[in-house]
Amino acid sequence: MGVLDLEAKIDLLEQQARQCNVEISNIPERRNENLIDLLECLGKQIGYSIRKEDVVSIHRVPHAAQNNKPKNIVAKFTTRIQRDNTGCKEHQQLGISGTSHKVFVNEHLTLRNKQLFRKAREAASSEGYKFVWTKHSTILVRETENSAVLAIRTIEDIGKIKANTKSAKTNSSM
Structure with a gap:
């Protein structure tokens, strides 16, 4: 097995570890923010109830390259079905004060x-x-x-x- 094969295998394993995750981008960062509340707000926006019990973990992650955008949020759900029901697509503002902007919810892909x-x-x-x-x-x-x-x-x-x-x-x- 060559180096490229090993790199592909590692990437596949990393992607499988993320199979229950969504990555949410373009939500402004706030001091003392409650990410679970933000996720529940997203659920209301898309018409799907997201309960605290459905979320294994949620946190902000730094960008791979330096930029001024807010850090993305990664949420891990208990099942892939719950992840899929969050509707991986573009949404409007989620009841956050300030200027309106697009929020994107996608599968959490490897780099x-x-x-x-x-x-x-x-x-x-x-x-x-x-x-x-x-x-x-x-x-x-x-x-x-x-x-x-x-x-x-x-x-x-x-x-x-x-x-x-x-x-x-x-x-x-x-």
Whole structure:
């Protein structure tokens, strides 16, 4: 087994350890904030009751790169079903005083998967794709509502986006 194989295996194990986690970004930090209360507020916003008993842990995490954005919040639920029901998507402000801003709730991806997700979004955007999302830690892309879903698991898979766009253009010009 080579170094790349070991790195991939470690990343897979790290991702499995995060399977019950969500990562919430763009919530301003407050002194003496109660993250459980924020999570309950999120649940009300999305129409899903989040109880304190459903949460194993919740904390802020530093960003990988230095920036001025608030630290993200990672919440670990007791089951993946509870995690999935929090609706990994974009939400409006969660009853926090101050200016309105978007709050994002996503699966808690490993650094490798976050980087791959970012590259997939960039490639999809440049090729005119409408949808890029994750499900069970797999990055998925779809050009339109009716097109096939492509799974992006490695950096090489990003080539599928461009290849798929080229083949669609070739087929439509016939």
